Amino acid sequence: MAEYTIKVRRYQPDGEDVPRGPYWQEFEVELDPTLSVLDGLLQARDRDDGSLAVRCSCRAAICGSCGVKVNGQSTLACLTQIGEAHERANRMNGNGEVTGGDSEQGELSPAGGNPIVIEPMGNMPVLKDLVVDMESTHWEKMRRVTPWLLDDGDPPERERIVEPEAMVDITQTIACIQCGACVSACLSMEADPDFIGPAALAKAYRFVGDPRDVETRERLYDLAQDPHGIYDCTHCFSCVDACPKGVAPMDQIMRLRRAAGEEKINDRNNGHRHEIAFTKIIRKKGTLDEAELLQESYAAGVGGKLKPSKRAIVGLAQSMPTAVRGIKSGKMRSIPKLIPGVHHKLPGDAQEHVQRIYEHAEEHKTELNLYITGEEEILENAQGDEPPEAAETGAPDDRMGGGAGSLPRTDLVGGGAPGTQATDGVPTDRTELVDEGGARPTDQADREDEER
Numbered sequence: 001m002a003e004y005t006i007k008v009r010r011y012q013p014d015g016e017d018v019p020r021g022p023y024w025q026e027f028e029v030e031l032d033p034t035l036s037v038l039d040g041l042l043q044a045r046d047r048d049d050g051s052l053a054v055r056c057s058c059r060a061a062i063c064g065s066c067g068v069k070v071n072g073q074s075t076l077a078c079l080t081q082i083g084e085a086h087e088r089a090n091r092m093n094g095n096g097e098v099t100g101g102d103s104e105q106g107e108l109s110p111a112g113g114n115p116i117v118i119e120p121m122g123n124m125p126v127l128k129d130l131v132v133d134m135e136s137t138h139w140e141k142m143r144r145v146t147p148w149l150l151d152d153g154d155p156p157e158r159e160r161i162v163e164p165e166a167m168v169d170i171t172q173t174i175a176c177i178q179c180g181a182c183v184s185a186c187l188s189m190e191a192d193p194d195f196i197g198p199a200a201l202a203k204a205y206r207f208v209g210d211p212r213d214v215e216t217r218e219r220l221y222d223l224a225q226d227p228h229g230i231y232d233c234t235h236c237f238s239c240v241d242a243c244p245k246g247v248a249p250m251d252q253i254m255r256l257r258r259a260a261g262e263e264k265i266n267d268r269n270n271g272h273r274h275e276i277a278f279t280k281i282i283r284k285k286g287t288l289d290e291a292e293l294l295q296e297s298y299a300a301g302v303g304g305k306l307k308p309s310k311r312a313i314v315g316l317a318q319s320m321p322t323a324v325r326g327i328k329s330g331k332m333r334s335i336p337k338l339i340p341g342v343h344h345k346l347p348g349d350a351q352e353h354v355q356r357i358y359e360h361a362e363e364h365k366t367e368l369n370l371y372i373t374g375e376e377e378i379l380e381n382a383q384g385d386e387p388p389e390a391a392e393t394g395a396p397d398d399r400m401g402g403g404a405g406s407l408p409r410t411d412l413v414g415g416g417a418p419g420t421q422a423t424d425g426v427p428t429d430r431t432e433l434v435d436e437g438g439a440r441p442t443d444q445a446d447r448e449d450e451e452r
């Protein structure tokens with residue numbers, strides 16, 4: 001047993017004997033270090049203050065109801081060992097950053113030191129203490145992505161048969177337990193509360209990747225054209241770090257983007273063209289030529305010269321204030337580099353190395369997917385260049401669908417199912433780099449956008 005201090009951010013919406021609004025309260029708890037932060041909260045509630053509001057149910061990382069922030073990190077309270085949380089708290093400085101220290105070597109810090117700070121999840125309104133309103137943010141956005149299968153025609157007599165391999169691609173998203181930790185951690189949502197967000201977009205991929213769904217293109221078009229959709233993600237990895245089930249929502253968003261690109265959907269946010277321009281420039285120069293990026297994003301690759309459409313002129317004009325802010329703030333330090341073409345290529349053969357990375361990526365279009373195989377199997381498969389047996393790849397194990405407990409990260413970095421192809425023509429192999437050839441609108445709506 002060890003003693004810990006937990007510092008809880010509390011909020012009483014209509015209390016009479018306690019301060020209104022948020023305030024901090026510390027509790028002393030006594031627990032084995034291997035027990036969880038949730039156990040600490042429940043002990044504090046039982047022994048010290050029965051009014052402390054905590055939401056929980058399974059206490060085994062299955063139900064997804066105990067999402068909180070522990071020492072600033074969005075996570076599940078039942079999945080965070082109190083001893084580890086204490087060590088981390090002791091390594092944190094006044095700015096909430098983790099610093100070095102003895103405890104980093106694995107030695108348990110003595111009780112005392114910094115308290116373990118526990119707060120309600122972010123990006124969602126607080127109802128009371130550690131209980132947030134998931135309906136107004138999380139569930140509303142979940143409904144936004146039509147989280148059910150849209151199938152075709154009358155239901156079959158028994159069931160729609162799907163090849164097990166075709167479902168491999170979506171096992172990762174199926175593992176979501178709807179805890180909201182990724183929503184809490186999302187930086188884009190903090191800046192744009194209308195962003196559909198990581199959990200709902202991961203759910204969207206669950207149906208985009210399902211070969212039985214018949215509205216794949218419509219789903220992708222909708223999510224790409226929404227200004228708060230797939231191109232609103234800033235690729236910050238916070239949701240990947242926060243997710244207790246290894247769903248890696250950001251990866252699912254990138255899959256949605258790739259799928260939208262494969263469908264030649266040109267979004268009104270210019271996100272797809274921007275990605276193409278980005279990869280094209282890095283391939284050509286090795287580092288990012290910001291000036292060319294702007295030009296290429298709006299009027300792609302016409303011999304280094306602008307060939308602006310009406311829409312491109314508007315887009316370029318709208319980007320000017322951002323460019324001016326970049327210069328003023330010092331982010332864009334080299335004024336000459338703002339002239340397209342001035343930015344140099346990498347010296348020596350470094351540029352060839354970059355190009356070889358592109359070639360390698362194009363030759364090895366291997367989808368890394370969690371819940372499939374372990375690392376050894378990845379290596380074996382990579383060497384043998386043979387797809388793993390269906391029994392090894394497709395069989396769900398107890399990690400799927402929110403199995404109990406957590407797994408070490410190394411176990412979660414899963415193997416590939418190279419060449420896995422879904423039925424109904426839905427490709428599952430989507431690590432392909434964005435096509436350099438430029439996107440062409442393929443439907444009337446895209447053409448209208450282009451003309452505008």
Ligand code: SF4
Pocket residue numbers: 182185186187188189197198232233234235236237238239240249250253
């Ligand atoms: S990677 Fe995208 S979705 Fe995930 S937290 Fe960052 S901005 Fe949000």
Ligand code: SF4
Pocket residue numbers: 175176177178179180181182183198199202242243244245246247248249
């Ligand atoms: S994606 Fe992960 S963090 Fe987000 S709701 Fe699902 S399980 Fe929780």
Ligand code: FES
Pocket residue numbers: 055056057058059060061062063064065066067076077078079
């Ligand atoms: S109580 Fe933590 S996930 Fe169920």
